[in-house]
Amino acid sequence: MSFINYSSREINCKIVYYGPGLCGKTTNLQYIYNKTNPEAKGKMISLATETERTLFFDFLPLSLGEIRGFKTRFHLYTVPGQVFYDASRKLILKGVDGVVYVGDSQMERMEANIESLDNLRQNLQEQGYDLDKLPYVVQYNKRDLPNAIQMSELEEQLNPTKVPSFEAVAPKGIGVFDTLKAVAKLVLTELRKGG
Amino acid sequence: MIQQLVMYEEELQQINRICEILHRDSNAKAVLVIDKNGQEIAQAGDTQQLDVTSLSSLTAGNVAATGGIAQLLAEREFAGQFHEGEKTNVHISIVGQRVILVVLFDERSSLGLVRLRVRKAAAELTVVLEVMVKKSTLGIGQPSVFSEITDDDIDNLFND
Numbered sequence: 001m002s003f004i005n006y007s008s009r010e011i012n013c014k015i016v017y018y019g020p021g022l023c024g025k026t027t028n029l030q031y032i033y034n035k036t037n038p039e040a041k042g043k044m045i046s047l048a049t050e051t052e053r054t055l056f057f058d059f060l061p062l063s064l065g066e067i068r069g070f071k072t073r074f075h076l077y078t079v080p081g082q083v084f085y086d087a088s089r090k091l092i093l094k095g096v097d098g099v100v101y102v103g104d105s106q107m108e109r110m111e112a113n114i115e116s117l118d119n120l121r122q123n124l125q126e127q128g129y130d131l132d133k134l135p136y137v138v139q140y141n142k143r144d145l146p147n148a149i150q151m152s153e154l155e156e157q158l159n160p161t162k163v164p165s166f167e168a169v170a171p172k173g174i175g176v177f178d179t180l181k182a183v184a185k186l187v188l189t190e191l192r193k194g195g
Numbered sequence: 196m197i198q199q200l201v202m203y204e205e206e207l208q209q210i211n212r213i214c215e216i217l218h219r220d221s222n223a224k225a226v227l228v229i230d231k232n233g234q235e236i237a238q239a240g241d242t243q244q245l246d247v248t249s250l251s252s253l254t255a256g257n258v259a260a261t262g263g264i265a266q267l268l269a270e271r272e273f274a275g276q277f278h279e280g281e282k283t284n285v286h287i288s289i290v291g292q293r294v295i296l297v298v299l300f301d302e303r304s305s306l307g308l309v310r311l312r313v314r315k316a317a318a319e320l321t322v323v324l325e326v327m328v329k330k331s332t333l334g335i336g337q338p339s340v341f342s343e344i345t346d347d348d349i350d351n352l353f354n355d
Binding site: 004006014042056061065087090094188191 | 256259
């Protein structure tokens with residue numbers, strides 16, 4: 001649910017990075033944080049365990065500039081990927097404007113990918129959303145690993161609706177901003193439709 | 196789909212005024228109004244030293260988590276929370292099921308006083324919120340500028 005403030009001329013939107021445990025959701029946000037000008041970002045917050053696994057969420061506020069005199073602010077969130085944090089994932093999806101699904105390209109994570117994608121669809125439904133109607137993009141992370149599956153197979157398994165998808169190596173930043181830009185554009189386009 | 200929240204000048208002024216009165220009458224350090232998704236709506240008092248954006252997001256997360264606990268216990272929601280610090284205390288309450296009212300206060304005030312003043316402010320805020328939701332639903336108040344956004348406008352945002 002984007003929040004439009006006519007008084008301060010701001011548009012605030014919420015984007016959630018979803019995906020299985022250790023797929024690189026937090027790494028995406030960290031890269032964005034490290035590569036963004038200080039004036040365009042707020043503090044990045046990570047509610048993580050002692051072993052740096054996301055416990056509740058990561059949060060990064062970003063300003064993307066002005067559109068028709070309105071400041072556009074994007075709040076980026078990640079969910080905890082581990083299966084047993086499902087209750088937390090549901091909470092973070094509340095009020096979402098756009099979703100990035102981060103898949104892990106490794107062969108042995110295929111089952112976890114599919115489970116997480118099903119979980120995303122299910123949890124959105126519980127909140128009254130339909131993934132097919134939301135601004136939504138897919139990122140295939142860890143493309144540099146030797147055990148990465150072919151793109152065609154990933155697309156077939158994880159992107160049946162053929163939304164925009166991107167290959168990524170998140171620690172090196174490959175594909176990270178392309179993914180963010182794509183989902184942000186879709187969110188703003190959706191806003192225009194509703195406007 | 197869930198209703199989009201739109202804030203217009205008139206309602207924001209009213210919310211700001213309610214915050215300022217609450218800030219003054221409760222001897223608080225600062226007052227924040229946050230939407231349940233973690234976006235800041237209004238603030239009053241000594242907020243310059245605060246990271247309001249982070250505070251808003253974390254408070255909303257906290258309220259969401261507490262709401263999740265309430266559901267598990269078959270409660271509708273826990274309407275309020277209180278965190279006691281050495282110097283600063285935080286009183287958090289949900290207003291009109293839509294926004295979160297946060298009061299930061301120190302030894303110059305007390306929990307009893309804050310609770311009393313919050314109750315009055317919450318009642319006033321509820322009225323303003325109802326008007327806001329009605330306006331958002333009907334799409335009145337101000338013509339939307341977003342229907343005029345072009346692809347170029349969106350592309351220009353991403354020119355490095």
